[in-house]
Amino acid sequence: MQFLKLFKRVLRGFTDHQYGENETIYDKYKVKAVLGMGSYGMTYLCENVEEKQLCVVKQMTKSKKKTLIRKQYQTETEILEQLSHPNIPRFYERFTFENNNLFSMEYIEGENLEDLIFSKKKRFNEKESLVLIRDLLHIVSYIHTKGIIHGDLRIPNVMIRNGEPCIIDFGLSEPCSVKNKDSLPMEDFFDLGDLLLFLLYSSYNSTIKKGRPWTEELSIHERTSQLLKNLLGVDESYTYTSDVLHDVNQAIESISN
Known part of the structure; x- marks a missing residue:
């Protein structure tokens, strides 16, 4: 297994050229930093030298199956083109450079939720x-009304900008077909439940070393507990974002009173 992982990393090193700082992509995007490297591509913080503004450029990998990457590239860019929301990166353009498929989008300047929790101990x-x-659900509701599922609502894909959350990385997003239109939204709801657990555990302190289920560890309002059970599929799962929003608002109101 370790050998296979090492082989894949070596293969990727040969097939996927990573652009370095100050290199220029497509004669207009000057690389400022490498933001991340995932299974399907690499992302760069760039300066659009023509527009004099920062942006993000994503380069699709070539070390995976060509047909898979082509489909991934087409799906992700088409989905971003459809979305127009202040808390979602704006799509700029798709292009090919040095036999690489790339696209550019808005740079969401803020703090990553994962870094806030684990590095800054928020x-x-x-x-x-x-x-x-609740604020994330308003964005997710917009995405769902477009017939799209995000598919990867994890803390690394949430940015906090001026106190408001933004959702990034639509690499695993997909459109809802008639066949899966009811089941796919539940994936986003499950992710939101998992994310809510991360947030609640950020302020959890215990001297008990033996792991216990969250239902025993967390001291939370019964409405919050029921919300989590529905999101995570422990009890009846949600079908519509409006129902989740209703229950979140009810939980907030119960705590506030």
Whole structure:
């Protein structure tokens, strides 16, 4: 297994050229930094030298199956083109450069939620956690009305800009077909439940070393507990974003009173 992983990394090194700082892509995007490297591509913080503004450029990998990457590239760019929301990166353009498929989009300047929790030790109390989930749900609701599922609503894909959450990385997004239009939204709801748990546990302290289920560890309002059970599929799963929003608002109101 370790050998296979090493082989894949070596293969990727040969097939996927990573652009370095100050290199220029497509004669207009000057690389400022490498933001990340995932299974399907690499992302760069760039300066558009023509527009004099920062942006993000994503380069699709070539070390995976060509047909898979082509489909991934087409799906991700088409989905971003359809979306127009202040808390979602704007799509700029798709292009080919040095036999690489790339596209550019808005740079969301802010703090990554994963870094806030794990590096900066940001703590969210129950109400703050629910309010953040509520704000995310408004964005998710917009995405769902477009017939799209994000598919990767994890803390690394949430940015906090001026106190508001933004959702990034639509690499695993997909359109809802008639066949899967009911089941796919539940994936986003499950992710939001998992994200809510991360937020609630950020302020959890215990001297008990033996792991216990969250239902025993967390001291939260019964409405919050039921919300989590529905999001995570422990009890009846949600079908519509409006129902989730209703229950989140009910939980916030119960805590506030």
